[in-house]
Amino acid sequence: xxxxxxxxxxxxxxxxxxxxxxxxxxxxxxxxxxxxxxxxxxxxxxxxxxxxxxxxxxxxxxxxxxxxxxxxxxxxxxxxxxxxxxxxxxxxxxxxxxxxxxxxxxxxxxxxxxxxxxxxxxxxxxxxxxxxxxxxxxxxxxxxxxxxxxxxxxxxxxxxxxxxxxxxxxxxxxxxxxxxxxxxxxxxxxxxxxxxxxxxxxxxxxxxxxxxxxxxxxxxxxxxxxxxxxxxxxxxxxxxxxxxxxxxxxxxxxxxxxxxxxxxxxxxxxxxxxxxxxxxxxxxxxxxxxxxxxxx
Amino acid sequence: xxxxxxxxxxxxxxxxxxxxxxxxxxxxxxxxxxxxxxxxxxxxxxxxxxxxxxxxxxxxxxxxxxxxxxxxxxxxxxxxxxxxxxxxxxxxxxxxxxxxxxxxxxxxxxxxxxxxxxxxxxxxxxxxxxxxxxxxxxxxxxxxxxxxxxxxxxxxxxxxxxxxxxxxxxxxxxxxxxxxxxxxxxxxxxxxxxxxxxxxxxxxxxxxxxxxxxxxxxxxxxxxxxxxxxxxxxxxxxxxxxxxxxxxxxxxxxxxxxxxxxxxxxxxxxxxxxxxxxxxxxxxxxxxxxxxxxxx
Numbered sequence: 001x002x003x004x005x006x007x008x009x010x011x012x013x014x015x016x017x018x019x020x021x022x023x024x025x026x027x028x029x030x031x032x033x034x035x036x037x038x039x040x041x042x043x044x045x046x047x048x049x050x051x052x053x054x055x056x057x058x059x060x061x062x063x064x065x066x067x068x069x070x071x072x073x074x075x076x077x078x079x080x081x082x083x084x085x086x087x088x089x090x091x092x093x094x095x096x097x098x099x100x101x102x103x104x105x106x107x108x109x110x111x112x113x114x115x116x117x118x119x120x121x122x123x124x125x126x127x128x129x130x131x132x133x134x135x136x137x138x139x140x141x142x143x144x145x146x147x148x149x150x151x152x153x154x155x156x157x158x159x160x161x162x163x164x165x166x167x168x169x170x171x172x173x174x175x176x177x178x179x180x181x182x183x184x185x186x187x188x189x190x191x192x193x194x195x196x197x198x199x200x201x202x203x204x205x206x207x208x209x210x211x212x213x214x215x216x217x218x219x220x221x222x223x224x225x226x227x228x229x230x231x232x233x234x235x236x237x238x239x240x241x242x243x244x245x246x247x248x249x250x251x252x253x254x255x256x257x258x259x260x261x262x263x264x265x266x267x268x269x270x271x272x273x274x275x276x277x278x279x280x281x282x283x284x285x286x287x288x289x290x291x292x293x294x295x296x
Numbered sequence: 297x298x299x300x301x302x303x304x305x306x307x308x309x310x311x312x313x314x315x316x317x318x319x320x321x322x323x324x325x326x327x328x329x330x331x332x333x334x335x336x337x338x339x340x341x342x343x344x345x346x347x348x349x350x351x352x353x354x355x356x357x358x359x360x361x362x363x364x365x366x367x368x369x370x371x372x373x374x375x376x377x378x379x380x381x382x383x384x385x386x387x388x389x390x391x392x393x394x395x396x397x398x399x400x401x402x403x404x405x406x407x408x409x410x411x412x413x414x415x416x417x418x419x420x421x422x423x424x425x426x427x428x429x430x431x432x433x434x435x436x437x438x439x440x441x442x443x444x445x446x447x448x449x450x451x452x453x454x455x456x457x458x459x460x461x462x463x464x465x466x467x468x469x470x471x472x473x474x475x476x477x478x479x480x481x482x483x484x485x486x487x488x489x490x491x492x493x494x495x496x497x498x499x500x501x502x503x504x505x506x507x508x509x510x511x512x513x514x515x516x517x518x519x520x521x522x523x524x525x526x527x528x529x530x531x532x533x534x535x536x537x538x539x540x541x542x543x544x545x546x547x548x549x550x551x552x553x554x555x556x557x558x559x560x561x562x563x564x565x566x567x568x569x570x571x572x573x574x575x576x577x578x579x580x581x582x583x584x585x586x587x588x589x590x591x592x
Contacts (some may be wrong), residue, residue: 023447026448028472029452031455032396032452032574086404090404111407112458114447115375115414116451119414119442119446119451122438134431135435139422139435142418143423145418145583146418146422151324151328151415152321159404160324176324196511
């Protein structure tokens with residue numbers, strides 16, 4: 001099993017940052033604040049923060065500046081889970097082995113906690129005391145997060161995913177769903193730190209874009225695969241739930257073997273994209289390996 | 297009946313801006329895009345854009361710069377209506393005399409359209425080609441919008457409002473609910489344009505803050521009153537729906553007459569706040585008068 005360098009350090013760092021941030025909020029509505037804490041702080045692999053910190057360290061970016069990037073990504077991710085789990089969407093009762101937010105609290109609170117966490121993402125980016133990021137690049141960070149999370153990114157992807165349920169979609173269509181629904185935010189985790197570097201070579205951004213796009217897709221293909229091959233105890237949610245919900249997935253379209261072949265191809269491509277980068281890309285390469293080996 | 301100078305001009309201006317913006321989005325998911333259009337463009341008084349344009353003209357701000365402010369405010373307002381109308385929240389079937397978004401489409405689409413419209417608000421502010429607003433003040437605009445719309449503003453207020461249903465709350469508590477739920481965004485409509493002025497006197501900001509806070513509350517108190525005194529045909533939604541939902545309102549707490557007295561007091565205070573401002577404040581004064589005279 002590939003290990004991710006500094007994973008726990010980064011997890012603790014972002015958890016501390018997020019917790020400290022939530023603790024500064026005045027207690028206007030205790031239930032809503034508790035639901036935001038629940039959605040943001042209970043469990044989670046912190047993959048997006050991990051990618052942001054890892055890429056930033058590779059590029060020599062101040063970690064204090066990455067805190068806001070990592071936190072904003074995690075806020076968006078957390079809000080999307082709260083809303084995706086709702087009865088009107090995926091109707092999930094469990095998330096990370098715990099009751100989903102609307103089961104723990106109620107639907108209205110889960111909706112509002114999601115809404116508030118989305119706002120918090122932009123709030124954090126706009127209010128962070130950056131060391132090395134001037135205002136014009138701070139604006140670009142906000143542009144990138146908005147692009148990745150809204151209609152042209154994650155939200156659009158979720159809508160396309162829901163629309164594709166019970167339908168036969170093409171491979172190209174499925175790829176676009178994944179690229180928007182989960183890929184866009186994972187890509188941002190890698191590309192947002194590049195905005196913290198004043199004089200970065202555009203060619204390096206192109207390569208990191210290629211790596212992140214490939215790896216984002218790889219992440220989702222693997223997610224689809226373990227939904228079938230893993231168990232509820234390991235996943236923290238019922239296995240086969242995608243299949244049961246008649247969701248468009250790679251295994252549904254290509255068969256399990258075809259999906260696994262696709263995964264290997266993406267894995268190779270993701271490593272290849274790192275080859276020409278003049279940085280120590282070992283930790284990003286390990287991330288690709290980690291993805292294809294993980295079982296939950 | 298007080299008329300609002302340039303109301304139609306501003307309405308048309310913001311509608312054109314919003315429509316043009318939505319038209320630039322690629323059609324990833326036609327239904328979601330249609331729902332965003334429905335939520336953002338069908339009806340609406342455009343009060344927040346009106347306030348932003350009016351204040352900006354008073355301060356001599358470029359209207360092109362205000363377009364993004366007005367649009368972002370309207371996106372936040374529209375998203376909040378889509379979510380507030382949901383069955384898990386206010387469960388409203390009608391909005392502006394039309395089916396609510398989740399009735400016209402479905403719940404999942406209404407949730408996602410709301411989510412996407414929130415992102416769009418920040419997207420627009422971060423991507424607008426401002427003429428006279430440098431990046432550091434663009435960041436401040438984003439800060440202010442986030443503050444007004446998230447947990448410490450509108451979302452928190454909505455949660456407090458839901459929590460107060462079926463409960464007896466104090467006048468102070470009710471005022472905080474209103475200040476957050478609707479006041480914060482109306483205040484921003486007046487204060488965001490001040491961020492476009494490089495050398496504005498802090499004392500003027502203080503007075504505009506006082507005007508906007510008072511007027512925001514006035515707006516909500518009047519809203520509570522007409523929910524009782526107006527009819528479904530005029531409101532475009534069932535009259536007395538707040539009362540029926542056992543919501544905490546000024547009339548519920550103070551009686552109709554008490555609420556009307558409170559309204560007159562706020563009205564006088566809002567006009568008073570404008571007295572010492574060295575601008576032509578006639579249009580803002582008219583707005584206060586318009587609020588207390590409107591019947592829907």
